[in-house]
Amino acid sequence: MTFSLRLNAPPPLLPRSPTPRLNKLLHPSTPPPLSSLSPHLLTGPALRTHSSIVRASSSPAAIAEPEGIKINSVPTTPIEGQKTGTSGLRKKVKVFMQENYLANWIQALFNSLAPEDYKNGLLVLGGDGRYFNKEAAQIIIKIAAGNGVGKILVGQDGIMSTPAVSAVIRNRKANGGFIMSASHNPGGPEYDWGIKFNYSSGQPAPESITDKIYGNTLSISEIKIADIPDVNLSLPGITKYGNFSVEVIDPVSDYLELMKSVFDFPLIKNLLSRPDFRFVFDAMHAVTGAYAKPIFVDKLGASPDSISNGVPLEDFGHGHPDPNLTYAKDLVNIMYGNNAPDFGAASDGDGDRNMILGKGFFVTPSDSVAIIAANAQAAIPYFQGGPKGLARSMPTSGSLDRVTQKLNLPFFEVPTGWKFFGNLMDAGKLSICGEESFGTGSDHIREKDGIWAVLAWLSILAFRNKDKKPGEKLVSVSDVVKEHWATYGRNFFSRYDYEECESEGANKMIDYLRDLVSKSKAGEKYGSYVLQFADDFTYTDPVDGSVASKQGVRFVFTDGSRIIYRLSGTGSAGATVRIYIEQFEPDVSKHDMDAQIALKPLIDLALSISKLKDFTGREKPTVIT
Ligand code: VG1
C-alpha cells in the first residue's frame, strides 16, 4: 500500500499489509510510462520533465512538503552497527546491499537534521565511482526527494571527488552533500562501500550530527521515499519531478575554477612544459582519473602519458586505492627506478589524499604540510597575505609546529579526522593543515584535497625554478625537503599499521595501554627515554567547546620523541592498530639517515611497551609509512 502526501492532510499512517518492500519501490517491476522516461539522446544541459503524479495545492506553510510527487512510506526496523567512524559509515558492499541498510542510514540522517537544513533545499551528490555507487545514487536521490529536498546536483555518472563535493557545496551555496565512497578502502563486490555527509560549509558532519544519526538508526521505523523512476545520471541536464529536480553536472568545472583562483596556473604550466622536468601522476583507477587529464594535461600542459591509471573503475583495477609506499607500488617503483621522473604523485579512492615523490625520494606527509606552509606565501597566490593559522592532527609529526613558531602563527592540534579542522577554518583561525595519513589541505574548501596538494608542490617547484635557464640544474623535490630540514630540523616519523587484527586482542591492547597511562609518572625511564607525560588525547574545540576524548594514547618523552597508539575508525573488518613514532633531530649531519634506522630504538620500545605481539599475534605490520 502506498499513499501520497498532500498538504493540509492529516499525517500519514504507516501502511499495514502487505508491507511494501523498499527494493520493489526503488525498482518498480512495471516500467514507468514512456512519457516519464528521460530522453537519453540529449547532448547538453537541458530540461527534462516528468509527468507529475499528484499535484498538491500551493503551500501555505513556510516549509512545504514535497509537491507533485508521490511519496511512499516504507516501514523499517533498526539495524545494528550503523555508527559513523573517522570519516563516514564504511562496511562491506554486501552489508550495504542488505535490504534497507543504506536507506535506513539516509533516512536517519534526514531525521537528524533541522527541517530548514534540507526542506526545499539544495544537496550535492558525488562519489568515487566504486561498485554499488550507481544503485546507491538512486536510493539517495529518491529518499532525499521523499523528505522534501528541492534539488540535487549530481556529478555525471555519480562521479565527484570528496574535495570537489566540498567545493560545489560552497560554490553553489548548497545545504550539504553526500559522498559515496569508502575512500582508500578497496572496492568491488567483495570489498568496501561507504557514505559521508558534509555540511553547508562543505565540512564533514561533526560528531554532534553523526552521533544523532546513529541514535536515529536505533529507533527508525519509517523511510520516506519518492515514487519516481531511476534518474539518468549519464548526461548533463535537469530532470524535474513535480517540484523536485535533479541536475547532472560536470564534476570537474567548479573545482577547476577554484584551483585556477588558488594557484598561478601559468607559473605551473611553465614548469610542466619544460623539457627538463618530467611529471607523473597515478590516479590509481580512482576518482582523480576524471580530474587529472582536464587539469594537468588540458590546462597545465603535462603530457597525456604522464597520467597513469587515469580511468575510474568500479574495483579500482583490483587495486587498493591508497597512495602509500605499499599500495602505490607501481609509482614508487617508477620514482625509485632508473631514469626516474622529477616529480611523482598519486591520490586515493575519493581524491582527498596525496602522496608526493621526487626522483628516488619520498616526502613524508608530515613534512609535506610543513613545507607547503613554509612556502605558501611566496609560491601560491591564495596565500599571498600569509596563512592565518596552521593545524595538524595529533599523531602528525611536529614538523609543522616548527614552521608555526618561525612564522609566529596560531597553531592547533586536533584529533585524527578532517572534521575537526572545519570549525577553525569557519572561524577564520586556520589556513593550512594536514594529517600524517597523506591528507593535506587548506581553507579553500573544508576537506583534504589531493590535487590541491600536488598543485601546491608544483607551485613551490615552479616558483623555485622560474628563473632557471635551459640546461641549468633545477631545484628538485629532495632539495626543497633537505633545505627545509636544514632550516627547521628533521622530525623523523613513521607509522606502522597492523590491518584487520582480531578486534578482541586489539581492544585489550588499547585497554592495557590506557591502564599503563593512568599509572605513569613523569620522569619514569623507558629504555633510554625519560617520560614527560602519557595520556589519552582529549580535544576541546576552541570554537564551539565540544569535547572529543579517547583520541589516541600517547607517550611523550623529554627529548620530544613520541609514541602514539590508536585504532583505526575507517576499517570495515576487524581492527586496525596504528602506531605512530616520531623523533626530532636537529643535527644536519644525521638528516640523510633512513627513517626506519633512525627510529629503530623507538620502534622497538613502542612494540615492547604495548606488548603488541602478545595481544594481536602479529609479527610484522601490514603497511609501513
Ligand atoms: C584514517 C586516517 C585519518 C583520515 C581518515 C579518513 O583514519 O588515519 O587521518 O582522516 O582515514 O581519510 P583512521 O581512523 O583509519 O586512522 V579518507 O581519505 O579514508 O576519507
Ligand code: CO
Ligand atoms: Co580519501
